[in-house]
Amino acid sequence: MIDAGDFWLLTGLMAVGTFAIRFSFLGLLGGRELPGWLLLHLKYVGAAVFPALILPLLAWPAATGGETDPIRLVAALAAFLAGMRLSVIWAIVAGMGTLYLLQVLFA
Amino acid sequence: MTPRAAFWRGYRDCAPFILIVAPYSMLFGVVARDAGLDVVQTMSMSVLVIAGASQFTAVALLQDHAPVLIALLASLAVNLRMAMYSAALVPHVGHARLWVRAVMAYLMVDQAFAVAVRTYEDRHDMTPAAKVAYYFGCMMLICPFWYGFTFAGAVLGQAVPASWSLDFAVPVCFIALVAPLLRTGTHRVAALVSGVAVLGFAWVPWSLGLIIAALAGIVAGAQAELWLARRRVPA
Numbered sequence: 026m027i028d029a030g031d032f033w034l035l036t037g038l039m040a041v042g043t044f045a046i047r048f049s050f051l052g053l054l055g056g057r058e059l060p061g062w063l064l065l066h067l068k069y070v071g072a073a074v075f076p077a078l079i080l081p082l083l084a085w086p087a088a089t090g091g092e093t094d095p096i097r098l099v100a101a102l103a104a105f106l107a108g109m110r111l112s113v114i115w116a117i118v119a120g121m122g123t124l125y126l127l128q129v130l131f132a
Numbered sequence: 133m134t135p136r137a138a139f140w141r142g143y144r145d146c147a148p149f150i151l152i153v154a155p156y157s158m159l160f161g162v163v164a165r166d167a168g169l170d171v172v173q174t175m176s177m178s179v180l181v182i183a184g185a186s187q188f189t190a191v192a193l194l195q196d197h198a199p200v201l202i203a204l205l206a207s208l209a210v211n212l213r214m215a216m217y218s219a220a221l222v223p224h225v226g227h228a229r230l231w232v233r234a235v236m237a238y239l240m241v242d243q244a245f246a247v248a249v250r251t252y253e254d255r256h257d258m259t260p261a262a263k264v265a266y267y268f269g270c271m272m273l274i275c276p277f278w279y280g281f282t283f284a285g286a287v288l289g290q291a292v293p294a295s296w297s298l299d300f301a302v303p304v305c306f307i308a309l310v311a312p313l314l315r316t317g318t319h320r321v322a323a324l325v326s327g328v329a330v331l332g333f334a335w336v337p338w339s340l341g342l343i344i345a346a347l348a349g350i351v352a353g354a355q356a357e358l359w360l361a362r363r364r365v366p367a
Contacts (some may be wrong), residue, residue, distance in 0.1 A: 026168050027167060027168050027169060027191075027194045027195060028194075029173075031200050032169065032173055032194060033173075034200050035190055035200045035203050035204055035207075036173075036176060036177050036180055036190075037180075038200075038204050039177075039180070039181045039186065039190060039204060039208070040180035040181050042204065042208045043181050043182075043183050043186065043207075043208065043211050043214075044237060044238060046208065046211050046212060046214050046215050046218070047211075047214050047215075047217070047218055047237040047238065047240045048233070048234060048237035049218050049219075050215065050218040050219040050221075050222050051218045051221050051222055051225070051233050051236060051237055052218075052230065052233050052234060052237055064216075065354045065358075066350050066351070066354050067212060067213070067215065067216060068353070068354075068357075069319065069322040069349065069350045069352075069353030069354055070209060070212045070213060070346075071210075071309075071310065071313050072310065072313045072314060072319040072320075072323045072326075072349065072353060073322045073323065073325075073326040073345070073346045073347075073348075073350045073352075073353060074206070074210055074346045074349075075185075075210075075306045075309060075310035075313075075323075076310065076323045076324075076326045076327040076345075076349065077326045077327070077329070077330040077341075077342050077346045077349065078189060078192070078210075078303075078306050079303045079306045079307060079310070079327075080327045080330050080331055081330060081331070081334060081342075082192065082302060082303040082306075083303055084331060086299065086300070087195070087196070087299060088294075088297060088299040088300070097300060097303075100300065100304075101303060101304070101307060104304045104307045104308060104311075105307050105311050106311075107311075108307055108308045108310075108311025108312060109311045109312070109314065109315070113152055113308045113309065113312070114151060114152055114155070114308075116304070116307060116308035116311055117155070117156075117159075117301070117304055117305065117308050120300070120304035120307060120308070121300065121301065121304060124297060124300055125297075128297070
């Protein structure tokens with residue numbers, strides 16, 4: 026269960042923070058150049074943040090009580106391959122499709 | 133191109149992305165209800181934040197009882213890429229009035245941004261006013277679908293049985309977002325270091341392992357790029 030106070034505090038801060046990020050250059054900093062070292066690191070934010078979110082969810086899924094589930098690992102791999110080669114939508118279709126298929130076959 | 137024509141052109145150019153935005157926002161509605169949020173909370177987050185990946189991040193971490201500060205840092209880190217979008221838009225629409233730019237900032241979403249900047253760079257006959265109109269055409273199409281399908285998901289979500297394993301939709305969405313980023317070696321280094329670190333630091337309290345892993349991955353990716361650049365320079 027998510028605490029309502031935590032939820033509203035987080036949502037409010039996220040709204041302000043996300044707007045500040047979007048408005049940053051367009052609104053306040055104008056055409057100023059970002060320093061090179063910052064651009065270099067910003068490039069890797071997405072590639073580094075998402076795996077850190079994904080792996081704990083795969084390794085210890087709450088839905089199985091924290092037990093590693095081989096079916097979910099295979100389905101995640103299918104989603105990843107489809108995402109690399111095809112598109113966002115195909116990654117979701119491949120991931121959920123593989124999960125359902127393997128659950129039907131092995132459950 | 134008149135501003136009016138540019139607006140409708142943007143509207144049409146972004147139409148294919150409805151196929152992504154509709155199921156994605158609906159999924160957020162379902163997952164948020166599944167995590168225990170009510171319809172008002174779910175809609176508030178989608179309207180106030182309007183950035184899917186960070187909303188999934190926030191809900192997943194809150195459900196995991198992570199502290200608010202950690203959930204905030206992680207979800208804002210996911211949105212940092214938009215600082216680059218913001219910078220990329222300045223040469224094209226930086227002339228607009230402050231309040232117009234504020235509305236543009238609120239509406240900034242990945243797909244529409246990508247379409248808008250590509251069009252600005254391909255078409256040199258666009259006036260500054262047409263560029264602003266084109267941008268709003270893109271976003272005016274995406275935005276109502278974002279709200280509407282979040283709402284549909286939030287209302288229908290309760291009807292989804294546990295056997296559908298919708299919890300798994302969250303990592304799958306993240307995988308779908310990160311996979312296209314991992315086409316170069318240095319990005320794979322960043323992902324690998326972050327992935328190993330997050331499992332290795334899972335014991336660190338307050339979900340701080342997530343922040344440690346993300347920072348380690350960012351530094352690793354940047355260092356790998358610098359190392360490659362040095363190697364290409366003939367000695």
